[in-house]
Amino acid sequence: MEAIEPAYGTATLLLIAAGAVALLLFLIMKVKLHAFVSLVLVSVITAVAVGFPLADIPGVLKFGFGDTIGSVALLVAFGVMLGRLLEVTGGAQVLADTLIGRFGEKRAPLALGVAALLFGLPIFFDAGLVVFLPIILTVARRFGGSLLLYALPAAGAFAAMHAMTPPHPGPVAAAEVLGGNIGVTMLVGVPIAVIAWYVGVLLVSRFLGARIHVPVPEVLFGEVRDGQGNSAAEREGDGEAALDRRPPSFGMVLLLLLVPLVLISFNTVLSTLVSADVLDEGQGWVAFLSLLGNTPIALLITVLIAIAILAMPRASSMSQVTKTLDGALGPICSIILITGAGGMFGGVLKFSGIGAALSDSLSDLGMPLMLQAFVIATLLRVAQGSATVALTTASGLLATSVADANLGDFQIALIVVAVAAGATVLSHVNDSGFWLVSRFFGMDEKTTLKTWTVMETTLGISAFLVALGLWAVV
Incomplete structure (x- = not known):
C-alpha cells in the first residue's frame, strides 16, 4: 500500500499521532480495556482522524494487521513449539546449567547476553527471542529475582545486533543508500553494538532489575491450570506427563539451536551477497538455500528435528507429542493477536503520511551531519513505530548530504550507526516489537514502558555516543 496524500500539515499530523498514543495508553492503563480491543479501536479512530477515505479504512487496517501477523504468527508458533520441547525434555535446563557452569552463577545474565550476541549476528530479533525464551525463563527460575535481570540482556543483545550490524537488512539498506561499504559497516557496527549493549543494556538491566520485580511468567512453559486446578496434562490424561524427562546431552541441545542459526x-548472508552483486539471486542453489533460511521455514525444520531427536525417544506415540505441542500453542493466541494489532496501529500511522510529512520538514535542519542522522531517525521512529522504516527513510533523507560531504567508508559506517541508534530508541505502543516483548515476558504496558522502552533508549543513545566519539577523532 501507499501512503495517502496528507490532509493536514506536519504539526497537525504529529498532534493526531500523539493524541492516538495518549488515548491508547488511557484505554489500556486507566480504563483497563483489553489491549487487543484498544489497539483496534484506536487504529480506527486514528485512520478517520488523519483523513483516510472511509471506504479504504478496512483495507488499511487489514493490511497492517495481516502484514504483521504474516511474519509473527508462524515464527511465534514454531518458536514456542521448540521452546516447549526443550522445556519438557529438560533440554533448556541442560543448556542453562552448562552456561552457568562456564560463566558462574553471578555472571548468568552476562552468559545469556554473550550467547544472544553470537546468535544475533545472523538471526533477526524476534526469531532469536522466541528461540532463547525457554533458556531465559529456565535460568530466571533457577536463580530467582526479577526476570529483567536475565531477559533484558538477552533481548537487548538481539535488538543491538539486528539494528546496527550487517547482514541484517536495515543497516545493509542504509549502507547502500548512503554509498557505504557493507563490509566496513559490519566491522564498525559489531564492536559498537557490543559496547552499546554492555553499557546501555547489561548495566541498565542490573539497575532496572534491582528496582522493578517482574516474576517469571508461567503461561508459556509452565503448568497452565483450569478453574478446578487441573493441568493440561491431567485434563488430557496422557499429554505432557507421558514424556520421559531424560535430559538430552548438551551437544544435542547445542546442535538443535545451531540448526536455525x-x-x-544462509538467507541473511546470501541476501547481502546478492545486494552487493556478488551473486545472482536467479541461481537455483541460491534460491534453494534462501528458502531454507527463511525464518519460518528454518524454525519448521528445527521443530521437526526436535520432534525426532528430543520428543519421540521420550514418548510412546506421536499423539502424545502432538498434545505437548497443542499445549504450547493455546496460550500464545493473545500474544499473536495483540502483536498483530500493534502492527495495525503502526501501519495506520505509517500510511497516514505522518512519516513523509515529518521527513519533508526535517530535510534541512542545519545541524551537524551525525546529530542530524540521529535526530531524524529518532523522530521517525517515535512517529510511526517501525525501526526499519525509520532507518531506511532517514538514510534516504541524508543521502545527498552524505554524497556532498565526500566521506570515506569508515565515516559513512558511523553515520549508519547513528541512524540505527535513532531508529532503536523509544520503542513504544506503535511498535509491534513492544507488544511481543510485553507479552512474552508477562509485563503490563506500564512496566514495559518503564523497562523495555528505557532499555531500548539507553541502547540507542550509547551506540550514538560511541559513534560520535569515533567521528570526532577521524
Missing part, C-alpha cells in the same frame, strides 16, 4: 545465516 545456520539455516537463517
Whole structure:
C-alpha cells in the first residue's frame, strides 16, 4: 500500500499521532480495556482522524494487521513449539546449567547476553527471542529475582545486533543508500553494538532489575491450570506427563539451536551477497538455500528435528507429542493477536503520511551531519513505530548530504550507526516489537514502558555516543 496524500500539515499530523498514543495508553492503563480491543479501536479512530477515505479504512487496517501477523504468527508458533520441547525434555535446563557452569552463577545474565550476541549476528530479533525464551525463563527460575535481570540482556543483545550490524537488512539498506561499504559497516557496527549493549543494556538491566520485580511468567512453559486446578496434562490424561524427562546431552541441545542459526545465516548472508552483486539471486542453489533460511521455514525444520531427536525417544506415540505441542500453542493466541494489532496501529500511522510529512520538514535542519542522522531517525521512529522504516527513510533523507560531504567508508559506517541508534530508541505502543516483548515476558504496558522502552533508549543513545566519539577523532 501507499501512503495517502496528507490532509493536514506536519504539526497537525504529529498532534493526531500523539493524541492516538495518549488515548491508547488511557484505554489500556486507566480504563483497563483489553489491549487487543484498544489497539483496534484506536487504529480506527486514528485512520478517520488523519483523513483516510472511509471506504479504504478496512483495507488499511487489514493490511497492517495481516502484514504483521504474516511474519509473527508462524515464527511465534514454531518458536514456542521448540521452546516447549526443550522445556519438557529438560533440554533448556541442560543448556542453562552448562552456561552457568562456564560463566558462574553471578555472571548468568552476562552468559545469556554473550550467547544472544553470537546468535544475533545472523538471526533477526524476534526469531532469536522466541528461540532463547525457554533458556531465559529456565535460568530466571533457577536463580530467582526479577526476570529483567536475565531477559533484558538477552533481548537487548538481539535488538543491538539486528539494528546496527550487517547482514541484517536495515543497516545493509542504509549502507547502500548512503554509498557505504557493507563490509566496513559490519566491522564498525559489531564492536559498537557490543559496547552499546554492555553499557546501555547489561548495566541498565542490573539497575532496572534491582528496582522493578517482574516474576517469571508461567503461561508459556509452565503448568497452565483450569478453574478446578487441573493441568493440561491431567485434563488430557496422557499429554505432557507421558514424556520421559531424560535430559538430552548438551551437544544435542547445542546442535538443535545451531540448526536455525545456520539455516537463517544462509538467507541473511546470501541476501547481502546478492545486494552487493556478488551473486545472482536467479541461481537455483541460491534460491534453494534462501528458502531454507527463511525464518519460518528454518524454525519448521528445527521443530521437526526436535520432534525426532528430543520428543519421540521420550514418548510412546506421536499423539502424545502432538498434545505437548497443542499445549504450547493455546496460550500464545493473545500474544499473536495483540502483536498483530500493534502492527495495525503502526501501519495506520505509517500510511497516514505522518512519516513523509515529518521527513519533508526535517530535510534541512542545519545541524551537524551525525546529530542530524540521529535526530531524524529518532523522530521517525517515535512517529510511526517501525525501526526499519525509520532507518531506511532517514538514510534516504541524508543521502545527498552524505554524497556532498565526500566521506570515506569508515565515516559513512558511523553515520549508519547513528541512524540505527535513532531508529532503536523509544520503542513504544506503535511498535509491534513492544507488544511481543510485553507479552512474552508477562509485563503490563506500564512496566514495559518503564523497562523495555528505557532499555531500548539507553541502547540507542550509547551506540550514538560511541559513534560520535569515533567521528570526532577521524
